[in-house]
Each structure stands twice: as structure tokens, then as C-alpha cells.
Amino acid sequence: MKGKNLRYLNEQPSQGQRPLQAGFVLLEHFSLPAFTQALDTIVTANLLRPNLFCSRTFGLHEGEVVSDLGLVIRPDAHLDGSQLKDLDLLVVCGGYRTELKASDAFIHLLKAAAEQGVTLAGLWNGAWFLGRAGLLAGYRCAIHPEHRPALAEFCKATQVSxxxxxxDRDRLTAASPSGAFHMALDWIKGLHDKALVEGIEDILAFEESRYRRIKPTGNICLSAPLREVVKLMAANLEEPLELEQLAVYAGRSRRQLERLFKEQLGTTPQRYYLELRITEARRLLQHTELSQVDVLVACGFVSPSHFSKCxxxxxxxxxSKETRLVK
Structure with a gap:
């Protein structure tokens, strides 16, 4: 592996270039897998090209923080305004049992970070804290499905995906450990070349995940009727079913089905179905040799213009601007 990945190293790294500083705020009961996926991606980049990044962990108070797995972590420092000037990325690490409650001091710190041009990120339900600080207005974001309704309550100008x-620009959000890995990888991709990203994937043995469709509903606790509808949607991308048909299959009225989607997924059936088709289209464009016309037909779009618009x-x-990753 070492010999294989030497090709990703820069033999003459840029002199005097400051490493980008990434800070991780560990909230109580944060998702340890999501945190380590993001951190491991950054650390691996440094293995290939030393000193690209520096990372630090922060707590909102002095002392230790307990992760969702019960492991106790002692952050490097207590987060206060003095550290913000050194940061390029600040990641809020939440978890399934992380309480959706933000102190005024934490909200102030997040706003100050945004004002100073720090890129902000949220893992698991980390987006909730960014939203509470008013920092997701006009942005798209990802959050664990359990917490989508809570975020939607006060983030009316935020598109919850x-x-x-x-x-989305200077906001990075992930709803799961796998999402945290891909989020960090795409962030690095936006800063460095493709060779570095491929080297990280090789080392972390995630090559297969590039070709496996990420199913956002895979680990979500859904009611039986809604779970059946979601499965039907995923199985009928080429010829999308009408909402009335889906309601009949689920044994529910159209209005009941719309309410289930809003309560459990924080979106509408139409929007969810479109997201499934659009994300599958992107996967096909990136990881297959299918033409754009073949892809739009496979994902149920009626014309190239409609597909391009969506x-x-x-x-x-x-x-047509999508990056093709097939070799």
C-alpha cells in the first residue's frame, strides 16, 4: 500500500503554505463514528501530503465529553472566541442523544465564526445548532432524519435535504457517519487535486462506496406504510408512480401520506421522490459510462431540458458539467 500511494505524494510541497485549521466541537453524546470518519479523512490527507491540515477538538466547557458509545474524550481546549481567528473550518459534532439546546454563548461563538469567514459544518444533528444560530438561511443542509422536524420548525428559509x-458554499452538513466521510472528502476535493482524493479513498478502503448508491433511508426508523412507499419510489425511478398510486399501495389517503412524509422525513412526497431520482442520476453520471440521455430516461425525466433544469x-x-469518475 505504501508503494502504491507514493504516487499521490507531492515531492516538492508548497513552501510557506499555512496548514488549514479544522476545529471539532464535541457536544455531549456526539456521534463518535461520524466524528472519526471526518477526522480520519483529514488525517489521511496529511499522511499523503504532510502538513496540509491541522485539527483540534473543543468542548463547550472544561473537562471531558462522553460520546454516544460511552467513550470519554478530553478535548484539546475549551472553545472561546480567541481560537476562532485561527480556524478555517469549525465542525459541530452532534449525535442521536445530543440535546437540542444551545446556550447563548455557543450561539454567539457560531455567529462570530461565520462573521470571521470560518467555514461551518455540522455532523448528525449539528445542522440544528447552525440553524438555531440563524446560519442556514438560504442554504441546503443535511441532518439526521430524527431531527429534521425540529430543524424545520424554525428554519423556514432552509432547504432540509x-x-x-x-x-452548500461555506456550509457543510452530514446526517450519518458515511455522510461525514463523503462530506470531508468532497471538502478536500474542493481544495486539492483528484489524485489526493483517490489516495485517501485507497487507504481508507472506501473504493466500493463510490459505486454503491447511498440510501438516505437505510437506517431511518419509518412507519410501515411510509417504509413501503419509500421502497416503491426507489424501485420505480424510471417510470415514477403518481402520488395517488403510492397512497393506494400504502393504504392511506393522499393527505395522510403527505402528513407522514412531513412528520417523519421533513419534506413532501414529491420533493423526496425528486431527490431520489436526481441523486441517482448524479451517481449514474459520475460512476457509469451512460450518456446523459440514457441517464435522464433511467431516472424518469421526460426531456433533456426538464432534466437539466431540475x-x-x-x-x-x-x-453536462458533472465530473465523470469512471476510469
Whole structure:
């Protein structure tokens, strides 16, 4: 492996370039797997090209923090305003049992970080804290499905996605450990070249995940009727079913089905179905040799113009601009 990955090293790294500083705020009962996935990606980048990044952990108070797995972590420092000036990225690490409660001091720190141009990220339910600070207005974000309704209550100007991770300008959010890995990888991809990203994937043995569709509902606790509808949607991307058909299959009325989606997934059936089709289209464009026309047909779009419009609205660029990752 070492010999294989030597090709990813820069033999003459840039002199005098300051390592980017990433800070991780560990909230009580934070998701240890999500945190380690993101951190491991950054650490692995340094193995390939030394001194690209520096990382520190912070607590909101002095002393230790207990992770979701019961492991006790002692952060490097207590987070206060003095550290913000050195940070390029600040990651709020939440978890399934992390209490959705933010102190005024924490809200002030997040706002100050945003004002200073620090890129902000949230893992698991970390997006809730960014939203509570008013820092997600006009952004797309990802959050664990259990916490989508709570975020939607006060973030009316935020588009909560069912994707496992979202990078929208200077906001990075992930809803799961797998999403945290891909979030960190895409962040690095935006800063460095493709060779470095491929080297990280090789070392962390995530090559197969690049070709496996990420199913955002895989580990979500859904009611039986909604779970059946979601399965039907995923199995009928090429010829999307009408909402009335889905309601009949689920034994519910259209209004009842819309209420289930809002309560359990924080979105509408139409929006969820479109996200499934759009994200699958992106996967096919990135990881297969199918033409754009073949992809749009496979994902149930009626015309190239409609497909391009939906794709641009969702990802911010046309499907013709999508990066092909097949070798």
C-alpha cells in the first residue's frame, strides 16, 4: 500500500503554505463514528501530503465529553472566541442523544465564526445548532432524519435535504457517519487535486462506496406504510408512480401520506421522490459510462431540458458539467 500511494505524494510541497485549521466541537453524546470518519479523512490527507491540515477538538466547557458509545474524550481546549481567528473550518459534532439546546454563548461563538469567514459544518444533528444560530438561511443542509422536524420548525428559509451529506458554499452538513466521510472528502476535493482524493479513498478502503448508491433511508426508523412507499419510489425511478398510486399501495389517503412524509422525513412526497431520482442520476453520471440521455430516461425525466433544469436547481450546475469518475 505504501508503494502504491507514493504516487499521490507531492515531492516538492508548497513552501510557506499555512496548514488549514479544522476545529471539532464535541457536544455531549456526539456521534463518535461520524466524528472519526471526518477526522480520519483529514488525517489521511496529511499522511499523503504532510502538513496540509491541522485539527483540534473543543468542548463547550472544561473537562471531558462522553460520546454516544460511552467513550470519554478530553478535548484539546475549551472553545472561546480567541481560537476562532485561527480556524478555517469549525465542525459541530452532534449525535442521536445530543440535546437540542444551545446556550447563548455557543450561539454567539457560531455567529462570530461565520462573521470571521470560518467555514461551518455540522455532523448528525449539528445542522440544528447552525440553524438555531440563524446560519442556514438560504442554504441546503443535511441532518439526521430524527431531527429534521425540529430543524424545520424554525428554519423556514432552509432547504432540509434527505441526502446523507450536503456541501452548500461555506456550509457543510452530514446526517450519518458515511455522510461525514463523503462530506470531508468532497471538502478536500474542493481544495486539492483528484489524485489526493483517490489516495485517501485507497487507504481508507472506501473504493466500493463510490459505486454503491447511498440510501438516505437505510437506517431511518419509518412507519410501515411510509417504509413501503419509500421502497416503491426507489424501485420505480424510471417510470415514477403518481402520488395517488403510492397512497393506494400504502393504504392511506393522499393527505395522510403527505402528513407522514412531513412528520417523519421533513419534506413532501414529491420533493423526496425528486431527490431520489436526481441523486441517482448524479451517481449514474459520475460512476457509469451512460450518456446523459440514457441517464435522464433511467431516472424518469421526460426531456433533456426538464432534466437539466431540475439538476441545476438541485446541484447548482448543469448535468453536462458533472465530473465523470469512471476510469
Amino acid at each position: 434527505s441526502e446523507p451529506y450536503v456541501i 439538476y441545476s436547481a438541485y446541484f447548482g450546475y448543469r448535468p
